[in-house]
Amino acid sequence: xxxxxxxxxxxxxxxxxxxxxxxxxxxxxxxxxxxxxxxxxxxxxxxxxxxxxxxxxxxxxxxxxxxxxxxxxxxxxxxxxxxxxxxxxxxxxxxxxxxxxxxxxxxxxxxxxxxxxxxxxxxxxxxxxxxxxxxxxxxxxxxxxxxxxxxxxxxxxxxxxxxxxxxxxxxxxxxxxxxxxxxxxxxxxxxxxxxxxxxxxxxxxxxxxxxxxxxxxxxxxxxxxxxxxxxxx
Amino acid sequence: xxxxxxxxxxxxxxxxxxxxxxxxxxxxxxxxxxxxxxxxxxxxxxxxxxxxxxxxxxxxxxxxxxxxxxxxxxxxxxxxxxxxxxxxxxxxxxxxxxxxxxxxxxxxxxxxxxxxxxxxxxxxxxxxxxxxxxxxxxxxxxxxxxxxxxxxxxxxxxxxxxxxxxxxxxxxxxxxxxxxxxxxxxxxxxxxxxxxxxxxxxxxxxxxxxxxxxxxxxxxxxxxxxxxxxxxxxxxxxxxxxxx
Numbered sequence: 001x002x003x004x005x006x007x008x009x010x011x012x013x014x015x016x017x018x019x020x021x022x023x024x025x026x027x028x029x030x031x032x033x034x035x036x037x038x039x040x041x042x043x044x045x046x047x048x049x050x051x052x053x054x055x056x057x058x059x060x061x062x063x064x065x066x067x068x069x070x071x072x073x074x075x076x077x078x079x080x081x082x083x084x085x086x087x088x089x090x091x092x093x094x095x096x097x098x099x100x101x102x103x104x105x106x107x108x109x110x111x112x113x114x115x116x117x118x119x120x121x122x123x124x125x126x127x128x129x130x131x132x133x134x135x136x137x138x139x140x141x142x143x144x145x146x147x148x149x150x151x152x153x154x155x156x157x158x159x160x161x162x163x164x165x166x167x168x169x170x171x172x173x174x175x176x177x178x179x180x181x182x183x184x185x186x187x188x189x190x191x192x193x194x195x196x197x198x199x200x201x202x203x204x205x206x207x208x209x210x211x212x213x214x215x216x217x218x219x220x221x222x223x224x225x226x227x228x229x230x231x232x233x
Numbered sequence: 234x235x236x237x238x239x240x241x242x243x244x245x246x247x248x249x250x251x252x253x254x255x256x257x258x259x260x261x262x263x264x265x266x267x268x269x270x271x272x273x274x275x276x277x278x279x280x281x282x283x284x285x286x287x288x289x290x291x292x293x294x295x296x297x298x299x300x301x302x303x304x305x306x307x308x309x310x311x312x313x314x315x316x317x318x319x320x321x322x323x324x325x326x327x328x329x330x331x332x333x334x335x336x337x338x339x340x341x342x343x344x345x346x347x348x349x350x351x352x353x354x355x356x357x358x359x360x361x362x363x364x365x366x367x368x369x370x371x372x373x374x375x376x377x378x379x380x381x382x383x384x385x386x387x388x389x390x391x392x393x394x395x396x397x398x399x400x401x402x403x404x405x406x407x408x409x410x411x412x413x414x415x416x417x418x419x420x421x422x423x424x425x426x427x428x429x430x431x432x433x434x435x436x437x438x439x440x441x442x443x444x445x446x447x448x449x450x451x452x453x454x455x456x457x458x459x460x461x462x463x464x465x466x467x468x469x470x471x472x473x474x475x476x477x
Contacts (some may be wrong), residue, residue: 132289133325137338137383138315147337151328230328 007205014206026210029187033168034222036107040115040163043108045156049145053131055155062092065126066120069113078173087179098179103187106109106173111163118162122155123148153229168215188214237264239301240391241286241317242421246295248281248447255281256447258291263391268417270434270455273444274382274475279324281395282444285424287319312375315342316390322427324380326368331360332367338387340419350386357412358382373400381409385416391423392416392437398433411439431471436457443467445475 014022015036083089085097085105126148130219134144149156171189178185180194189210195204241261248256256278263269264287271279284290285297288306293348296303299313326334335355339347355361358378361396363371368379375458377400394413398406414437416422428434434441434455441458443450443466450464462468 024417045258126323129323130323130325132284133319133321136287136289136319136321138311138318138341138387140311145339154356 003201004205007085007202008209010202010211011206012096014203015130015210018172022210024183024190024208025186025207027190028100029168029211031215032103032174032187033107033164035168037160039104039108040111041160044159044163045119047116048111048121048156048159049123049149051116051120051146052123053145063120064215066113066117069109070117072110072113072171073172074110075107075172075176077106078164078176080176081173083107095175098181098185100178100185103174103185104179105169106177107167110170110173111167114166115159115163117157119152119156122152122159123209125155126151145166152228154226157226161219161222164217164218168218171209234247237262237267240265240299241425242296242298242301243282243285243292244296244298246285246292246297248278248290248292248294256285256294256435258282258449261442261449261452263423263425266417266423266442268413268426269452270438270441271424271425271427272429272431272434272470273442274470275429276446277444278447279444280395283319283395283427286391287317287393288314289319289422295330297396303345315387317393318384318387318389318391319393319395320377320380321382322396322399324376325375326371326379328369329373330364331355331365331379332364335360335364335382335386336339339429342387347386350388354382354385357385357415358428359408362387374405377401378405378409381412385412389422390421391425392419393422393425396427396429398428399428406433412435429457443470445470 042129050068051059081102082097084091085102086092087093096105130148130151131144134147139147169189169192169194174185174187175190175193178190179188180190188207192204193208195201195207241263243258245338246256246258247254263272271282273279275393281290285292288297288304288309291305297307303315320449326343327337332351336347336351339345339351352361360378360382363375363428368376370378375396381397388466398409401409408432414423414427417424426437428432438455440452441455442452443458443464446464451462451467452456454464458467459471463470466475
């Protein structure tokens with residue numbers, strides 16, 4: 001209990017004094033996760049909409065792959081990215097290994113299936129009658145898709161939350177491909193691992209609290225957004 | 234009498250879903266300003282016919298013409314497409330307020346000056362006091378009125394109605410029939426009304442088309458359809474003897 005309180009106080013102290021080392025780790029965490037989430041959304045939502053609205057040969061295979069992707073073990077993804085970007089790997093000449101770019105790549109692979117998969121389910125749950133009726137009211141194809149996204153907004157926001165949750169707290173993959181290098185690839189999760197191993201429990205707890213704080217804030221924001229978008233009686 | 238101008242015409246239509254042929258129809262003209270009732274037992278192909286007229290589906294074979302021009306759902310210009318709208322039997326309402334449902338079509342058109350007509354239509358269909366209610370809290374009859382309202386505010390050239398009074402109580406039926414009549418007689422909206430209720434057809438329509446098993450058995454002026462139907466099946470349907 002004592003250690004928890006000390007950790008909490010230490011966290012407050014670090015936050016209040018804007019500790020430069022902490023700030024660096026926090027900013028990199030947000031940059032890496034933010035970039036990965038942004039790319040996952042840009043790729044995942046259109047993919048989800050497409051799969052939710054169309055039937056075609058091979059769709060089932062794609063959906064099965066997507067579902068598999070939703071449960072991929074992060075370390076396995078890390079290993080794959082590691083091999084891809086290592087010097088002997090097919091993309092070795094990019095020199096991305098142990099850089100934030102490699103971390104972002106790994107996180108995209110982890111969050112894209114979640115964003116696309118949940119978006120697909122959300123879109124598919126809107127009535128099959130909807131597109132035709134919207135078209136009859138004069139909607140263009142783009143307007144139909146935008147309306148359906150709005151109709152499925154709760155599911156789509158849940159997709160984004162799931163994607164964010166999978167990467168902000170991810171450690172295995174970013175540790176493997178980023179290497180937890182100080183001032184370069186150290187993020188909140190890898191720093192927690194390091195400080196715990198070093199026995200700096202109060203610092204580890206401080207970092208942990210900040211991480212949980214971020215996750216909570218992001219989810220709170222999305223939940224508020226969901227509430228604001230819903231009609232009230 | 235002036236020669237009626239066909240506004241929508243179907244020619245040599247064969248429409249099928251998989252192997253099942255649901256429509257076989259050589260010719261049907263919907264004339265400008267008329268109210269044409271499409272009657273027939275359930276499963277006769279009435280709703281399918283409306284989807285073809287609204288260019289929501291392309292016929293497997295045959296042509297759908299707007300003012301004598303052949304178009305398909307893909308070649309129909311957006312401006313023309315937006316002159317035709319359908320009020321569906323089971324309306325899909327957006328998960329938002331009544332008001333936003335009714336103004337949806339106007340917003341799609343970038344029209345933000347429709348305030349006056351929206352208010353008028355909301356009053357006409359008796360939804361003015363429910364304007365802020367979430368659509369999912371409405372009864373079946375109220376939903377159907379929202380669906381009619383969102384079509385009416387667009388002031389369409391052609392209004393296609395698929396059983397618009399199917400879920401309503403008698404008072405509401407009369408209200409909606411009056412609204413439909415008004416749109417046709419006063420605003421000169423061309424209306425195709427699908428109904429299984431032949432008395433409604435008799436009350437509202439100038440012409441009646443009788444569809445049976447995907448085939449158009451007759452299209453005649455309303456009086457004639459009821460007084461001296463040409464086809465024995467029409468006569469049986471009017472007498473209530475045609476079960477399908």
